[in-house]
Amino acid sequence: xxxxxxxxxxxxxxxxxxxxxxxxxxxxxxxxxxxxxxxxxxxxxxxxxxxxxxxxxxxxxxxxxxxxxxxxxxxxxxxxxxxxxxxxxxxxxxxxxxxxxxxxxxxxxxxxxxxxxxxxxxxxxxxxxxxxxxxxxxxxxxxxxxxxxxxxxxxxxxxxxxxxxxxxxxxxxxxxxxxxxxxxxxxxxxxxxxxxxxxxxxxxxxxxxxxxxxxxxxxxxxxxxxxxxxxxxxxxxxxxxxxxxxxxxxxxxxxxxxxxxxxxxxxxxxxxxxxxxxxxxxxxxxxxxxxxxxxxxxxxxxxxxxxxxxxxxxxxxxxxxxxxxxxxxxxxxxxxxxxxxxxxxxxxxxxxxxxxxxxxxxxxxxxxxxxxxxxxxxxxxxxxxxxxxxxxxxxxxxxxxxxxxxxxxxxxxxxxxxxxxxxxxxxxxxxxxxxxxxxxxxxxxxxxxxxxxxxxxxxxxxxxxxxxxxxxxxxxxxxxxxxxxxxxxxxxxxxxxxxxxxxxxxxxxxxxxxxxxxxxxxxxxxxxxxxxxxxxxxxxxxxxxxxxxxxxxxxxxxxxxxxxxxxxxxxxxxxxxxxxxxxxxxxxxxxxxxxxxxxxxxxxxxxxxxxxxxxxxxxxxxxxxxxxxxxxxxxxxxxxxxxxxxxxxxxxxxxxxxxxxxxxxxxxxxxxxxxx
Amino acid sequence: xxxxxxxxxxxxxxxxxxxxxxxxxxxxxxxxxxxxxxxxxxxxxxxxxxxxxxxxxxxxxxxxxxxxxxxxxxxxxxxxxxxxxxxxxxxxxxxxxxxxxxxxxxxxxxxxxxxxxxxxxxxxxxxxxxxxxxxxxxxxxxxxxxxxxxxxxxxxxxxxxxxxxxxxxxxxxx
Numbered sequence: 001x002x003x004x005x006x007x008x009x010x011x012x013x014x015x016x017x018x019x020x021x022x023x024x025x026x027x028x029x030x031x032x033x034x035x036x037x038x039x040x041x042x043x044x045x046x047x048x049x050x051x052x053x054x055x056x057x058x059x060x061x062x063x064x065x066x067x068x069x070x071x072x073x074x075x076x077x078x079x080x081x082x083x084x085x086x087x088x089x090x091x092x093x094x095x096x097x098x099x100x101x102x103x104x105x106x107x108x109x110x111x112x113x114x115x116x117x118x119x120x121x122x123x124x125x126x127x128x129x130x131x132x133x134x135x136x137x138x139x140x141x142x143x144x145x146x147x148x149x150x151x152x153x154x155x156x157x158x159x160x161x162x163x164x165x166x167x168x169x170x171x172x173x174x175x176x177x178x179x180x181x182x183x184x185x186x187x188x189x190x191x192x193x194x195x196x197x198x199x200x201x202x203x204x205x206x207x208x209x210x211x212x213x214x215x216x217x218x219x220x221x222x223x224x225x226x227x228x229x230x231x232x233x234x235x236x237x238x239x240x241x242x243x244x245x246x247x248x249x250x251x252x253x254x255x256x257x258x259x260x261x262x263x264x265x266x267x268x269x270x271x272x273x274x275x276x277x278x279x280x281x282x283x284x285x286x287x288x289x290x291x292x293x294x295x296x297x298x299x300x301x302x303x304x305x306x307x308x309x310x311x312x313x314x315x316x317x318x319x320x321x322x323x324x325x326x327x328x329x330x331x332x333x334x335x336x337x338x339x340x341x342x343x344x345x346x347x348x349x350x351x352x353x354x355x356x357x358x359x360x361x362x363x364x365x366x367x368x369x370x371x372x373x374x375x376x377x378x379x380x381x382x383x384x385x386x387x388x389x390x391x392x393x394x395x396x397x398x399x400x401x402x403x404x405x406x407x408x409x410x411x412x413x414x415x416x417x418x419x420x421x422x423x424x425x426x427x428x429x430x431x432x433x434x435x436x437x438x439x440x441x442x443x444x445x446x447x448x449x450x451x452x453x454x455x456x457x458x459x460x461x462x463x464x465x466x467x468x469x470x471x472x473x474x475x476x477x478x479x480x481x482x483x484x485x486x487x488x489x490x491x492x493x494x495x496x497x498x499x500x501x502x503x504x505x506x507x508x509x510x511x512x513x514x515x516x517x518x519x520x521x522x523x524x525x526x527x528x529x530x531x532x533x534x535x536x537x538x539x540x541x542x543x544x545x546x547x548x549x550x551x552x553x554x555x556x557x558x559x560x561x562x563x564x565x566x567x568x569x570x571x572x573x574x575x576x577x578x579x580x581x582x583x584x585x586x587x588x589x590x591x592x593x594x595x596x597x598x599x600x601x602x603x604x605x606x607x608x609x610x611x612x613x614x615x616x617x618x619x620x621x622x623x624x625x626x627x628x629x630x631x632x633x634x635x636x637x638x639x640x641x642x643x644x645x646x647x648x649x650x651x652x653x654x655x656x657x658x659x660x661x662x663x664x665x666x667x668x669x670x671x672x673x674x675x676x
Numbered sequence: 677x678x679x680x681x682x683x684x685x686x687x688x689x690x691x692x693x694x695x696x697x698x699x700x701x702x703x704x705x706x707x708x709x710x711x712x713x714x715x716x717x718x719x720x721x722x723x724x725x726x727x728x729x730x731x732x733x734x735x736x737x738x739x740x741x742x743x744x745x746x747x748x749x750x751x752x753x754x755x756x757x758x759x760x761x762x763x764x765x766x767x768x769x770x771x772x773x774x775x776x777x778x779x780x781x782x783x784x785x786x787x788x789x790x791x792x793x794x795x796x797x798x799x800x801x802x803x804x805x806x807x808x809x810x811x812x813x814x815x816x817x818x819x820x821x822x823x824x825x826x827x828x829x830x831x832x833x834x835x836x837x838x839x840x841x842x843x844x845x846x847x848x849x850x
């Protein structure tokens with residue numbers, strides 16, 4: 001039997017390139033370069049454009065993206081992951097202390113007096129509530145009494161995201177994990193910092209306030225920032241007193257902070273230290289039992305429960321024979337059994353416990369402020385592994401995500417997108433991120449950001465297109481292609497996982513698409529209900545109606561046709577339309593229908609952009625690409641007066657009357673105007 | 677006296693790079709075109725994709741040219757472009773005018789064109805997977821990277837393609 005490769009090779013030799021192919025390539029290159037020169041000249045000069053971007057970045061404008069661009073949020077750590085600090089180093093490990101990985105290399109305090117570098121240390125919570133970040137402190141060595149050192153924010157792999165100087169001990173994570181609060185100046189001013197280290201607020205303590213202990217700034221579960229019983233408004237208003245209920249919550253949290261008490265993830269159980277005993281019981285104080293009692297001279301501190309609530313992490317700090325102290329992390333079952341040494345040499349450690357306590361989950365959706373709406377028609381596009389937003393004509397482009405280009409990244413840029421990026425309300429963008437340092441380049445995280453590049457969420461997923469729900473509150477993507485679909489909120493929380501039927505066979509790499517009512521997802525020929533019911537045969541849109549429902553477009557016997565919704569007035573637009581290469585779009589009001597034409601059947605190279613005036617039935621050739629090359633319709637402007645399209649690898653726009661064709665962006669076909 | 681011809685170093689460098697690229701193009705264009713034709717079943721689209729791929733390589737020739745495997749980069753770029761284009765048009769058509777029957781070069785193959793008949797039964801992605809693994813010797817992982825799918829998907833795609841070929845070839849041999 002001949003080899004398949006040989007058979008394919010023989011078959012492929014039946015076709016040849018036409019003469020003059022390199023000259024055609026030369027022509028395309030020259031056109032592209034000319035277009036780029038025209039583009040640069042159209043806004044003045046290229047230098048002016050660059051200077052404009054630089055100037056824009058230096059001005060306090062709403063258009064200024066985070067600078068440097070905000071990286072996608074790191075993935076959350078696995079539930080129960082242990083972090084601890086030992087001899088000036090920071091580690092993450094399995095819950096039982098095994099498989100420890102040093103993520104920050106420091107100097108032990110004993111050596112700090114004579115060495116140069118940093119010694120890491122921490123007290124209280126290190127994990128952010130969502131498990132994506134760690135916060136700890138570092139003291140410069142040689143150590144000086146005056147210098148508290150810095151706060152460090154890193155991810156679980158040890159990548160440092162921010163460092164900034166601060167006083168105090170505990171680092172207070174906000175409930176939404178987006179910022180921390182610390183003493184800027186001990187007992188005088190509190191600083192609130194983003195995970196990028198930018199100070200967002202500085203709040204002064206009331207004059208005459210006296211600390212009643214080593215209180216650090218802390219967040220209540222409703223996002224209120226407080227020190228002891230003093231409420232610190234983030235909007236700069238005067239500090240006030242917490243009401244009774246929140247003051248009580250603050251006191252409980254303070255007990256947790258200082259190792260006196262811990263509450264189980266479901267809130268029903270508590271552990272606390274009573275003298276030298278570790279006690280477990282109901283969180284209302286009833287039904288307490290002593291789990292263990294330390295030897296004389298040893299102090300216990302309770303740190304927290306395991307995510308399952310079945311074990312307790314605590315520390316021992318005892319006299320060591322021959323002098324000094326013995327510091328150890330231990331865990332024990334809630335029934336007092338199976339006490340295990342987790343890490344020797346430290347009392348600073350913590351399990352990451354995803355929040356389950358009802359009080360930790362806001363009753364309402366996340367109260368993140370909505371991003372400012374950008375003007376409708378704002379152009380978003382992907383180029384060389386970066387994501388940009390720009391004016392509708394491509395001017396004033398601002399890079400909002402900075403990735404590596406194709407040639408550094410296995411042939412596909414680090415940030416990329418296929419299909420629609422803008423949410424239907426025009427407030428958010430969704431695109432993909434593939435880590436170029438991954439040799440297989442297999443990851444394809446979903447990134448959700450606002451139009452300034454502030455990343456709201458980043459989570460691993462499969463597939464290609466990202467499907468925005470009609471109400472812009474969530475996206476659907478393949479979790480595991482083609483087996484399960486994930487539905488995620490804007491904060492990256494997975495709200496649902498939908499399984500495809502085991503016998504479903506996909507004919508292509510379809511991505512999920514929302515039905516217009518937002519209750520189901522269409523995948524290929526199936527409709528998958530969001531509430532988890534049995535998938536059913538989808539009503540495939542063999543006829544697509546204009547937005548006002550009065551017109552319909554479809555393929556009839558190989559021809560592209562439009563007709564009135566009742567079937568009357570059928571008009572053939574293209575005979576033998578090469579559907580596999582064709583693109584079309586209805587205008588927002590349905591008064592125009594844009595489509596590609598120019599080729600016939602399998603030999604067609606759709607190089608013409610035509611538009612149908614629905615009222616008169618007249619078809620106009622708006623523009624055409626070089627014969628032998630393709631042109632794709634992307635969509636109409638929100639006002640319906642212009643059409644965005646790609647031609648020969650670049651983005652263009654043109655008026656619906658064929659006037660004023662504009663070259664927008666060179667080198668990409670992935671762009672989209674924001675909706676109205 | 678005639679004016680001396682002044683050619684800047686930069687211009688000379690560009691000329692040399694262009695000649696090197698042209699040699700690369702002349703050596704590889706026909707083969708890439710033919711393989712893309714196997715994948716797309718459409719001469720116009722195959723040439724368009726081939727030109728797009730070469731254009732991208734040309735724009736980056738100062739970095740791609742010195743690579744150990746510029747040919748691999750060319751094929752990854754071409755397959756990436758194919759995948760994007762195929763998905764975009766499939767999606768647009770499905771949303772706008774529903775599914776329509778295939779009408780590529782392979783669909784009207786005469787009986788004597790056994791290979792074309794087999795190709796006509798395979799969706800473009802299966803053809804692409806076969807071309808990458810069978811003809812170009814890509815591993816499943818490399819082919820998956822080029823086509824944006826996992827290596828397991830490549831194995832699945834090629835298995836179907838190989839089965840289809842084996843069936844008709846065994847009949848032919850018998």
